[in-house]
Amino acid sequence: MTNTVHEPSEQALIQLLTPEGERRSHAEYDSYIQDVDAEMLRGFYRDMALTRRFDQEATALQRQGQLALWVPLRGQEAAQIGSGRATRPSDYIFPTYREHGVALTRNVDFPQMLRIFRGISNGGWDPRENNFHMYTMVLAAQMPHATGYAMGIQRDQAGWDAERLEKDGEAVVAYFGDGSSTEGEVHESMVFAASFNSPVVFFCQNNQWAISVPFHVQSKVPLADRAAGYGFPGIRVDGNDVLAVLAVTRWALERARRGEGPVLIEAVTYRMSAHTTADDPTKYRLDADEEAWVGRDPLARLEKHLRDNDLADELFFKQVAVDGDEMATRVRVEAMAFPDPELAQSFANVYAEAHPLIQEELKWHLEYEAGFADTTEEGAPR
Amino acid sequence: MSTTTMTLAKAITAGLDKVLATNPKSLLIGEDIGRLGGVYRVTDGLIDSYGADRVIDSPLGEAGIIGTSIGMAIRGYSPIAEIQFDGFVFPAFNQITTQLAKMRARSEGRFGAPVVIRIPYGGGIGSIEHHSESPEALFAHTAGLRIMAPSNAHDAYWMIQQAAACQDPVIFFEPKRRYWLKGEVDTENPAADAFKAQVIRPGEDATIVTYGPLVPVALAAAEAAREDGRSVEVIDLRSVSPIDFDTITESVEKTGRLIVTHEAPTFGGIGGEIAARISERAFLSLEAPVIRVGGFHMPYPVAKVEEQYLPDIDKVLEALDRSFAY
Numbered sequence: 012m013t014n015t016v017h018e019p020s021e022q023a024l025i026q027l028l029t030p031e032g033e034r035r036s037h038a039e040y041d042s043y044i045q046d047v048d049a050e051m052l053r054g055f056y057r058d059m060a061l062t063r064r065f066d067q068e069a070t071a072l073q074r075q076g077q078l079a080l081w082v083p084l085r086g087q088e089a090a091q092i093g094s095g096r097a098t099r100p101s102d103y104i105f106p107t108y109r110e111h112g113v114a115l116t117r118n119v120d121f122p123q124m125l126r127i128f129r130g131i132s133n134g135g136w137d138p139r140e141n142n143f144h145m146y147t148m149v150l151a152a153q154m155p156h157a158t159g160y161a162m163g164i165q166r167d168q169a170g171w172d173a174e175r176l177e178k179d180g181e182a183v184v185a186y187f188g189d190g191s192s193t194e195g196e197v198h199e200s201m202v203f204a205a206s207f208n209s210p211v212v213f214f215c216q217n218n219q220w221a222i223s224v225p226f227h228v229q230s231k232v233p234l235a236d237r238a239a240g241y242g243f244p245g246i247r248v249d250g251n252d253v254l255a256v257l258a259v260t261r262w263a264l265e266r267a268r269r270g271e272g273p274v275l276i277e278a279v280t281y282r283m284s285a286h287t288t289a290d291d292p293t294k295y296r297l298d299a300d301e302e303a304w305v306g307r308d309p310l311a312r313l314e315k316h317l318r319d320n321d322l323a324d325e326l327f328f329k330q331v332a333v334d335g336d337e338m339a340t341r342v343r344v345e346a347m348a349f350p351d352p353e354l355a356q357s358f359a360n361v362y363a364e365a366h367p368l369i370q371e372e373l374k375w376h377l378e379y380e381a382g383f384a385d386t387t388e389e390g391a392p393r
Numbered sequence: 394m395s396t397t398t399m400t401l402a403k404a405i406t407a408g409l410d411k412v413l414a415t416n417p418k419s420l421l422i423g424e425d426i427g428r429l430g431g432v433y434r435v436t437d438g439l440i441d442s443y444g445a446d447r448v449i450d451s452p453l454g455e456a457g458i459i460g461t462s463i464g465m466a467i468r469g470y471s472p473i474a475e476i477q478f479d480g481f482v483f484p485a486f487n488q489i490t491t492q493l494a495k496m497r498a499r500s501e502g503r504f505g506a507p508v509v510i511r512i513p514y515g516g517g518i519g520s521i522e523h524h525s526e527s528p529e530a531l532f533a534h535t536a537g538l539r540i541m542a543p544s545n546a547h548d549a550y551w552m553i554q555q556a557a558a559c560q561d562p563v564i565f566f567e568p569k570r571r572y573w574l575k576g577e578v579d580t581e582n583p584a585a586d587a588f589k590a591q592v593i594r595p596g597e598d599a600t601i602v603t604y605g606p607l608v609p610v611a612l613a614a615a616e617a618a619r620e621d622g623r624s625v626e627v628i629d630l631r632s633v634s635p636i637d638f639d640t641i642t643e644s645v646e647k648t649g650r651l652i653v654t655h656e657a658p659t660f661g662g663i664g665g666e667i668a669a670r671i672s673e674r675a676f677l678s679l680e681a682p683v684i685r686v687g688g689f690h691m692p693y694p695v696a697k698v699e700e701q702y703l704p705d706i707d708k709v710l711e712a713l714d715r716s717f718a719y
């Protein structure tokens with residue numbers, strides 16, 4: 012692969028779809044999206060629109076006091092759908108806490124994702140069902156897990172020939188943010204991955220902000236440039252261009268599966284909404300900056316491309332909107348109907364094997380709670 | 394019966410060999426554990442038998458070692474990670490406490506990360522700073538982890554295998570100043586359940602509870618006390634989390650007096666937890682308050698004065714005197 016030149020700061024941003032929705036050809040990456048036809052493009056639009064609608068619904072639920080917190084992703088849909096759709100079901104994904112679009116591509120049911128934010132679960136879904144790991148709230152902690160998982164894959168695939176690797180080989184995608192790139196664990200995970208040539212793709216969504224701290228405080232160079240220091244390719248891609256993200260992620264994954272080691276992808280995007288529903292971006296960033304990025308909206312861009320090239324008609328866009336509203340209603344109804352968990356159940360999940368302290372405390376807890384139950388049944392204290 | 398005399402270190406090597414031989418998914422990872430065999434040679438020779446993919450010389454990074462071990466465990470492997478010295482576990486503290494310990498809870502019981510972390514620990518070897526610490530209480534406070542500390546070769550041989558078989562993450566604290574302590578290892582008859590304490594010397598008048606490097610100290614103190622006509626029971630805890638309070642309670646109900654000793658600072662230590670629990674469980678049996686003999690509230694001191702810092706026979710005897718004075 013040719014993408015190994017690392018002139019500081021001057022790495023080209025891979026772009027296949029301009030903000031105006033025009034298709035740009037690229038000598039190297041076009042070949043990775045040759046199968047993308049009109050139907051697939053409509054599928055990507057649909058994925059992105061549903062993700063945005065879900066985000067909007069969850070934000071509303073938080074405002075109504077139904078969720079403790081929400082982590083919006085508006086603006087990052089192309090980075091997430093493009094990379095998620097580049098994976099195979101057998102690839103394993105380690106997300107952060109904002110990968111709702113990636114989750115869609117892994118068939119994680121949206122209502123399940125609200126269990127974390129509704130205070131019902133610290134995990135939410137079964138990671139093994141869709142090879143989509145739990146969200147991680149401790150920034151960057153998932154990064155070495157991804158490398159370790161990839162080291163496991165290498166051992167499972169020991170002795171496979173090139174053909175089998177190409178066909179059945181597995182890889183890992185580790186998501187992280189521009190702010191998280193400062194954490195030591197990102198460094199260690201990359202060193203380990205490089206040392207062992209592990210099949211892991213490090214996917215940074217550089218959304219420009221780590222809450223209120225801008226990217227230039229985290230890094231003096233484009234993040235992709237750092238890969239050179241570890242000895243593997245780094246690549247910058249227009250994160251608002253679903254085609255480019257798809258292409259470079261496919262390239263990176265294929266390479267990893269073939270046994271050629273890790274890649275760092277920096278998807279340059281923008282968090283158009285607040286960091287979380289507890290955040291106030293008006294305190295730290297300029298309207299002009301936001302407006303500039305609205306012009307690079309990933310959804311508007313694909314919509315324009317679809318319309319200008321007669322790849323989708325009005326009916327299609329209407330239908331996507333209707334489906335989005337239906338999905339939002341279902342999310343609301345199902346998420347509101349989740350029963351509250353029992354604390355007693357939490358005792359069962361601390362250890363796999365019997366543990367005397369857990370048994371002792373559970374017994375005490377149940378007896379204590381039972382004491383209250385009696386009072387309620389018999390009415391107020393006499 | 395196949396009983397062999399081995400040092401505690403070699404017993405761990407033999408135990409690890411057994412684990413690697415019987416479980417093809419098990420692997421070792423750590424700094425310098427391959428070719429060199431570890432700075433204490435505990436993994437000596439294993440790379441020759443099992444290869445570099447199962448005895449992994451890792452890059453130098455503790456969060457990386459534990460974090461990748463977690464990832465391998467999620468993938469279905471059983472990693473046994475080595476942290477080179479007690480004082481160097483802290484770069485991995487985050488991975489151990491926020492990730493490893495909580496994987497089962499966060500996945501709602503669907504899966505855990507059964508990683509074993511071996512840490513040579515404790516002082517008394519005249520070393521420089523960060524090579525003599527006893528950080529077990531910092532981990533014992535975290536739910537989801539189990540903590541073992543063997544004190545003799547036989548236990549070491551079996552307990553490392555029990556740790557590897559355990560479906561929960563285990564921190565295996567190896568008493569480094571006892572690495573060269575020789576003992577009989579019966580490789581056919583397993584040691585007791587690793588999470589059960591053992592009465593290793595019966596007595597009637599007082600109980601000493603300890604674990605790891607201080608077990609020989611407690612035994613010697615009990616022997617010295619016998620010359621003063623005191624019959625002292627000694628309990629080797631073996632597991633620091635969970636703690637086998639039943640065995641301690643039973644002993645204290647018989648003897649009425651309890652001394653807890655460990656190298657770690659007394660304040661906020663395991664001894665405080667034992668004192669509190671035993672006060673709750675056996676208050677009416679106690680003839681005296683539970684007395685703790687531990688390290689001072691200071692960073693582990695320089696080697697030239699560590700003998701004054703470490704609990705020794707005289708400090709344990711002084712504590713016994715205080716207990717009998719009530």
Ligand SMILES: Cc1ncc(C[n+]2csc(CCOP(=O)(O)OP(=O)(O)O)c2C)c(N)n1
Pocket residue numbers: 109148149150187188189190191192218220221222282286
């Ligand atoms: C270890 C750690 N430190 C601090 C936080 C609090 N925190 C949550 S998100 C965040 C900013 C993260 O920025 P970035 O990695 O760029 O991801 P983004 O949220 O922008 O997607 C901070 C400081 C945390 N969750 N974990």
